[in-house]
Amino acid sequence: MLFRLLDEDEDSDRNRSATERSYLPSACLGFNCTGRADGVYEEGCQTATRCVNQTASHLTCMLPKVINSATWLCDSALNVNTPCGTFRDCSIRDDxxxxxxxxxxxxxxxxxxxxxxxxxxxxxxxxxxxxxxxxxxxxxxxxxxxxxx
Incomplete structure (x- = not known):
């Protein structure tokens, strides 16, 4: 099985497309899709892993972009549901x-x-x-x- 590391292509931001960056064995990154049903696993706002035909794909988005689970692309938070689409004001908060x-x-x-x-x-x-x-x-x-x- 291969693990596909994906990242948003900054040059095609307007098209919101993701491009393949590198391939790593799934064992190197700690996720194995063998025997798993197709679907999204380990989902967060900036990173997620999904299994398709027992092959893992990993998507990483750089802030301020977040993962749009409907399109499986990095997107503006304005187009994504809560909590990933929710901005929090940190100007008055401690670290x-x-x-x-x-x-x-x-x-x-x-x-x-x-x-x-x-x-x-x-x-x-x-x-x-x-x-x-x-x-x-x-x-x-x-x-x-x-x-x-």
Whole structure:
């Protein structure tokens, strides 16, 4: 199986096309589509992996672009649903990660020096723990994201 690394071609931004950048064995990047149904796995706003005919394709978008799951291309956040299509104002926030309460903390966003650095998805069943600045189990996380007393 080959792992196809894709990235947006800046020269064809108006066409929003993706171009093949390089091929790497799927084992090198830690994802194997053998035996998996066609579909998107490990989806986030800037990176995603999908399996088609047991071959993995990896798409990476550079901010401010995000993945449009309907077209499987890098796109403007204006054309994408929440949370990836949602901008957060970081101008009055400290540096760090912040839970996206609209997703029940399954997603979080990063701010640094007043700049919004996009949304990120916690692995299945985990929520954003603001104290530890990482995804964690709900039982280890204070409300509103978790159930820790």
């Amino acid at each position: 760090g990660g912040f839970p996206d309460l609209e997703t029940h903390c399954a997603w979080y966003f990063m701010c640094s020096y007043g700049i919004f650095y996009g949304h990120h998805k916690c692995a299945g069943g985990l929520v954003w723990n603001s104290v530890l600045q990482t995804c964690d189990f709900p039982g280890n996380t204070l409300p509103p994201c978790g159930t820790k007393p």
